Amino acid sequence: MDVSFILIILLFGAVATYFVGDKWASKAALIFSTCAFAATLYVIYRYNMGEKVSYLQTWMSRPRIVIGLQADGMSLLMLLLTTALTPIIVLTSFGNLFPKSRSFYALILFMAFAMAGTFLAVDGLLYYIFWELSLIPIYFIALIWGSGEAERRKKDVVKFFIYTFAGSLFMLVAFIYLYTKTGSFLNLHLYNAKLTDTEQLWIFLGFFLAYAIKIPIIPFHTWQANVYQKAPAAGTMLLSGIMLKMALYSIIRWQLPIAPKAAHDYKYIFIALCVAGVIYGSILALKQTNLKKLLAYSSLAHVGLIAAGAYTLTIDGLRGAFVQMIAHGFVVVGLFYAAEIISRRYKTEEIAEMGGIRIQSAKFASMFMILVMASVALPGTFNFIGEFELLYSLAQANIWLAVLGGTTIILGAFYMLRMFQQVMLGDKGTKVFKDVTFGEGFTFVLIIAVLLFFGLYPRPITDFVTPSLQKVLVYINQIN
């Protein structure tokens, strides 16, 4: 069994979910996504045993396009993140009674398929196809099942679509240019493309636009908060938990090793931009009155730090980026789920209209508190490992970058605790908050268990990804 099997499960699952009908769609989606997760674990087990789990098949010879799915520590880890979060995201939607739910759940699985493909693709064009393919399901999910006034929502979602699509075109141009130089789309060939400094800079910038919009990095983030707020919770989770990691992953997989000279030459500019995003996002989060928007800006700050770490071109930065991608993926899904549970019960997303929840549901308050603490990277949570490595990598670049990036631990505590106080604490108001159901509690427990376990014992993940990172780092440091 190789990695292509997982893609097949997800794709088949999407089709099957659509055909089992509205009533059973959610269960079917849960079963298929869980199967994909189990299959991923098995593939990783085989990979660790030293068996071959990659899949390479020439699709066409001219132009040379390869159906290549590459399994190494990096891609398998991201595949694991995708297939682990998908069943959780499906679970979080169980409480919603969506119209046309078979399409909804089929699109979730289809999205997981496209994202998994993006992480695995070894061929640039295939990668690009998966990359763009993932945009289609999220577009529909946000458009059809989103919240708020339909016209306004349509405007925001279309803006998001065009914006990210346009950014990706620059990446496509970069790929085509690379093909004309090397006659191949395979990433290993591209790593050895022998580009001049100017070529590298333009290629680097082409990739950067695509990634900066997707992650997003300021000032390319303006689509984010509105879409996160208006998309249904599952859509927001897919976007923030997995999809934006496609871009972070691609920085390390494609951008840096293909244009290493540019990465080294302009390193400080890009780190500084990302660190500026950390502070910018944190301060904006303080001013948000809408819970989901607050979380969106907090996410902007956190992913800015991840990107900054990747651009330091150090092993600590790359490893920290991977650790934090996983940790952030789980915590952000948990936080948006909490926000969703509150808005389902209180029928509002406005922070000012909340409060008095802890007194009504201590269980929910405790679980939310743990997620908040993970989000502010309290030691003992997985997020601390990531943030520590990222900040340490920044310190190696320049100590002031670490200080500036480190303000996230202060500002993060500021806006998260302020939010927690306004949303959860205080005396009981007039609104009724029903205690969490078993399903909701179970979902939280899964997320929290991951965050705490790897916070204490991160080595299964760090040891798994480090050898691949060292390999890619060789290319990144290959500057003539």
Next chain:
Amino acid sequence: MDTNLALLLLLAPLAGFLLNIFIGKKLSGNVSGILGSVAVAVSFAVTLKFFLQVNGGGEPINVNLFKWMTLANFDVNFAFQLDQLSLLWLMFVTGIGTLIHIYSISYMHGDENIHKYFGYLNLFVFFMITLVMGSNLLIMFIGWEGVGLCSYLLIGFWYKNHDFNDAAKKAFIMNRIGDLGFLIGIFIIGYLFHSVDYIDIKNAITSGNLDIDMTWLGIATLCLFIGACGKSAQIPLYTWLPDAMAGPTPVSALIHAATMVTAGIFMITRLNFLFDLTPDVQNIIAIVGAFTSLIAASIGLAQNDIKKVLAYSTVSQLGLMFLALGLGAYHVAVFHVITHAFFKACLFLGSGSVIHAMHGEQDMRYMGGLRKVMGVTFITFLISTLAISGLPPFSGFFSKDEILMTAFHHNKVLWVVGSIASIMTAFYMFRLLYLTFYKDFRGTEEQKKHLHESPSLITFPLIVLAILALVGGAISLPGHSWLNEYLSPILTNHIEHHELGTTAYMLMGIAIIGALIGIGIAYFKYIKQGFVPGKDEEITGFSKVLYNKFYVDEIYTAIIVKPIYALGAFFKNVTEVAFSGFIFGLGRLANALSTQGKVIQNGSIGFYLLVFVLGICSIIAYIFLK
């Protein structure tokens, strides 16, 4: 065997926390309390065993569990060490911890969330043990932030009240400012020494061929000191501690007086070999400590809330400890940490007993005459007040005297500052004592009827702590110090011995006279003249400035918090609009430039797909046909 016992010492409070959180609700309050107390008592028993073992010449115990993190320059192990310093700290953390748990059974009786209270308190002890027991800086950091979390949870324990929640939040955020300093310090040290293990760093330094950049080392120790300032409430990060009094009083006693706030002193003592190499930073520490001591003591002169007085007194005493640290007299600082833990815990628990009797009233203006009804509380409070005021033979006299004596030998200005702070301490502590326990009762008739001595679960810890406050000085008597002997393996620099000559006796005399002057003024004003502080609006002049804590909170709000919010508003209303407008403008431009643009804006997804597929095809075709 030792490994298992050490893990038991660490994990017993964690087990207590888990039990109380998960099944505590089904238990009655007393069972929760007993569970919590036993969990900590187990840790104390194990600590005692190891303490006797190491004190008797046994080797320190090391426990290495697993490799936690790997970084380019250094590895971090999940490892613990029980040596002289950590065991000494654990002795009073778990010992006083046990007493305060017992006290809480009665104090928190009837609270609807009592199981959570004991859960959090257990969790605090667990993190405090982690902090102290860790064998490297990152394990310390786990405990360091963990106790901060528990402090947050316990300050805001009565979460219905938003003032309490604000205090909790403030404590956490201010601590995090310090924590960032701590983290940066760890980064630099890891980078310089290729390790964050205490033993490795110490070996690198004592091996003699140390080749590191001293400027960077200075920055590192300064950053670590910033961390210590946050946790141990020193200028400029001290304002959270008085607000932290919003928590239940036993919490103030345990966390905000006896244990957590001494973490900064622990850290610097732990790394004494690093700080010894950076004398400039040591000077900063001494100056910050001395002035914190003075500022906090002066604010304490004018407070009317019984717990606020004690809180400022804690800040002030911590300042004295930092003064000693800055002078390189780590053993003296540790000595004062211990005696302070005894008498300050006793004072806080005593104030809790008073508040309990007064049904929640904390304002001393409405107390008075309580010694008639609360005999045990009064006697224990008196003993501790004498101890903090620095009168012999009480424990505080010995430790404070050593700090001042050390200061005298290094720098006369610091000695004067420390001495003035001590005189103020004697004054405001006796002011507190007189206002609370002497003269006639000034509360309502209703309160007067219900005044009572607290039950024995409350008075028992008071008695134990008062005895310790009385005799605790014996661990380090001038000329014959068990403590200095005990700590000598930990401290790299030799311990200065001050001869018990004329200077020493003269300094002692000055200290005693100073304390008596402070007490005398308090006696004259509050007993002889029977003065009672007026209502808030009647306070004028410099008293008003003191009563309002030099307006430091207001200043911080004006120069830090408000600008951040203003910046947030600017970002939200100006830059966000501009960024978004810019992108939208690009879209408009494209729209205007081509009719295709208009078609794309129609939002038809089928069309997008078509364009997408066509695009891909044409690209492939282009390459294919080229």
